[in-house]
Amino acid sequence: MERIIRQLMDFARPVKPVRGEIRVNELVQSSLAQIDPELERHQVEILPVENGADLHIHGDRLRLEQALINLLRNAIQAASGGQLRLSWQAGVNGGLSITVEDTGTGVELQNVAHILEPFFTTKPVGVGTGLGLAVVNAVMNEHGGRIEIGRSELGGALFRMWLPAGSDKEVSS
Secondary structure, three states, rough: OOHHHHHHHHHHHOOOOOEEEEEEHHHHHHHHHHHHHHHOOOOOOOEEEOOOOEEEEEEEEEHHHHHHHHHHHHHHHHHOOOOOEEEEEEEEOOOEEEEEOOOOOOHHHHHHOOOOOOOOOOOOOOOOOHHHHHHHHOOOHHHHOOEEEOOOOOEEEEEEEEEEOOEEOOOOO
């Protein structure tokens, strides 16, 4: 109940972004730490991915973390008893992408056009609010980015958050 109310409030109220430099490695680790109990409960394994560069982005850390957690939660629910993969990389034409893939059933073609709309859900009543992906979409818009939906090589869904050129740089240690 608390999560549903929080999602409604996050979606409905305008939030003034607090932007700063964010290490993608730290964003990912913090997000994973928050959903670790869900990974265990659903028995989902995270596949190791080698992300060579220590990238950073300029943005609102809490909002980007919220978007990533929403994608991870969807992947965990879809891949219950399966696997998910989380990766990030600098884009070929600039920018940065963070990708979440799962071994679930994927997104059906007829749902792709509506899946980012508020309150649209394919989950049973009482399981989903239809706000998680709408919030992800709103966060990407706030950052001048976008979300891409596709089929994963793992067999399930692929969700990629694209952030625009100029938001990614290698961090010197």
